[in-house]
Amino acid sequence: MEPSEKITPDWIRAAKACGERIAALTAYDYPTARLLDEAGVPVILVGDSVGMVVLGYPDTTEVTLADMRHHVAAVARAKPRALVVADLPYHTYQTEQNAVANARLLTGAGAEAIKLEGGVKVAPEIRALRAAGIAVMGHVGMLPQSVREEGGYKVKGRSEAERERLLADALAVEEAGAFALVMELVEPELAREISVRLKIPTIGIGSGPNCDGQILVTHDLVGAFPWFRPKFAIAKADVASAIRGAAEEFVRQVRGGGYR
Numbered sequence: 350m351e352p353s354e355k356i357t358p359d360w361i362r363a364a365k366a367c368g369e370r371i372a373a374l375t376a377y378d379y380p381t382a383r384l385l386d387e388a389g390v391p392v393i394l395v396g397d398s399v400g401m402v403v404l405g406y407p408d409t410t411e412v413t414l415a416d417m418r419h420h421v422a423a424v425a426r427a428k429p430r431a432l433v434v435a436d437l438p439y440h441t442y443q444t445e446q447n448a449v450a451n452a453r454l455l456t457g458a459g460a461e462a463i464k465l466e467g468g469v470k471v472a473p474e475i476r477a478l479r480a481a482g483i484a485v486m487g488h489v490g491m492l493p494q495s496v497r498e499e500g501g502y503k504v505k506g507r508s509e510a511e512r513e514r515l516l517a518d519a520l521a522v523e524e525a526g527a528f529a530l531v532m533e534l535v536e537p538e539l540a541r542e543i544s545v546r547l548k549i550p551t552i553g554i555g556s557g558p559n560c561d562g563q564i565l566v567t568h569d570l571v572g573a574f575p576w577f578r579p580k581f582a583i584a585k586a587d588v589a590s591a592i593r594g595a596a597e598e599f600v601r602q603v604r605g606g607g608y609r
């Protein structure tokens with residue numbers, strides 16, 4: 350299923366039926382969005398992970414709607430063939446009304462779908478977004494916006510009660526009308542079971558190989574944030590060393606008077 354045209358939420362949903370696995374990566378700026386698009390990545394997420402890997406916050410909870418709009422607009426200027434999905438940041442979707450109003454701010458900046466965290470609890474907001482014509486990607490399992498309450502990034506679905514809760518969350522997100530579901534740090538056997546149960550594609554991160562797709566923070570994939578990388582993320586490049594090396598050489602040449 351080689352996409353030759355613009356990727357849409359319907360294309361992503363249909364990919365599962367065709368057995369096509371979905372590769373998704375994050376971008377927060379114009380050049381990265383262009384490069385990912387040129388590489389054939391079908392989904393670009395303007396994630397609120399921008400808070401950690403670009404803005405220097407300890408987690409995603411300080412990212413604002415204004416931050417997200419700024420980065421969504423930069424990515425959208427690349428006019429990618431990829432679907433541009435944007436995170437609704439922390440505390441911007443507590444009611445159906447503010448979920449829709451805030452999602453419209455992101456779609457106004459160029460997002461083609463929005464992502465929000467939670468399952469059963471956010472099903473009314475997902476329904477309201479769908480009723481307003483906004484495509485929604487769900488996100489269950491470890492919820493980074495709840496990391497402070499949760500006390501860290503821990504695998505979900507190890508106990509029977511948690512397994513049942515996660516399955517109910519995944520089904521609720523699908524039933525509310527989402528076109529895809531991110532599963533973060535879900536115990537791999539449960540991730541496989543949920544992927545079989547759902548008609549919409551699951552996109553895993555740290556949830557084992559048996560999801561319908563995989564998503565990574567691009568900085569982790571390319572080694573651009575060397576101070577922390579999750580264990581499950583295998584770096585395919587070392588951009589941090591390339592930047593450091595180029596800067597060191599520049600400093601050496603300027604100091605030695607050899608730069609022209």
Ligand code: KIV
Nearest residue numbers: 375396397398531564
């Ligand atoms: O913000 C983000 O980048 C995400 C992915 C890690 C799924 O939500």
